[in-house]
Amino acid sequence: AQRVTQPEKLLSVFKGAPVELKCNYSYSGSPELFWYVQYSRQRLQLLLRHISRESIKGFTADLNKGETSFHLKKPFAQEEDSAMYYCALSKFSGSARQLTFGSGTQLTVLP
Amino acid sequence: DAMVIQNPRYQVTQFGKPVTLSCSQTLNHNVMYWYQQKSSQAPKLLFHYYDKDFNNEADTPDNFQSRRPNTSFCFLDIRSPGLGDAAMYLCATSRGDRVSYEQYFGPGTRLTVT
Numbered sequence: 001a002q003r004v005t006q007p008e009k010l011l012s013v014f015k016g017a018p019v020e021l022k023c024n025y026s027y028s029g030s031p032e033l034f035w036y037v038q039y040s041r042q043r044l045q046l047l048l049r050h051i052s053r054e055s056i057k058g059f060t061a062d063l064n065k066g067e068t069s070f071h072l073k074k075p076f077a078q079e080e081d082s083a084m085y086y087c088a089l090s091k092f093s094g095s096a097r098q099l100t101f102g103s104g105t106q107l108t109v110l111p
Numbered sequence: 112d113a114m115v116i117q118n119p120r121y122q123v124t125q126f127g128k129p130v131t132l133s134c135s136q137t138l139n140h141n142v143m144y145w146y147q148q149k150s151s152q153a154p155k156l157l158f159h160y161y162d163k164d165f166n167n168e169a170d171t172p173d174n175f176q177s178r179r180p181n182t183s184f185c186f187l188d189i190r191s192p193g194l195g196d197a198a199m200y201l202c203a204t205s206r207g208d209r210v211s212y213e214q215y216f217g218p219g220t221r222l223t224v225t
Contacts, residue, residue, distance in 0.1 A: 004153070096159055097203070103152055
């Protein structure tokens, strides 16, 4: 069975400081991983996907299969980055993609 | 704007009194999902529909049922809510092809059981 672990429930950093949100997974197949974000009073939305290897809002995440990790990083945090971040692992059930979420990390960027 | 809409946003029901939560979408997506999210926990998939095909997760209690009368609408029925069913219920959609990877979420319905 697949599992996603986000060890930090809360993370606070100062504006301009680097930030890293940790995510570890267990999955027997070839994993496909995502980061979803929920800003205050907004709906859950996709931030980035490991396959695309792109930077979104300054965030990047690299899949490390050896360490079974998919940590989210940003070199210089901004106050608008304050949000709830969920790491998610995807698998197919028939033709439908299913997500297994971690329990989330609440990031607060202090002024 | 094309989107996923959930009604109501807040629902209070009594212990044991059936309740129905509603989700609609204007994205014309094939797949609709229901997640349960309890306080400080991960969203947990209850079931999903691929078009009219219903797919239940193995550990979803029988107390939870779902209906999808057409592409746009999907309902979550809780037949006899218990105190442990108090949670945020999230509806999501996706296109349902192997290329599309994003799920689009509604704002959620917060259910309180008294």
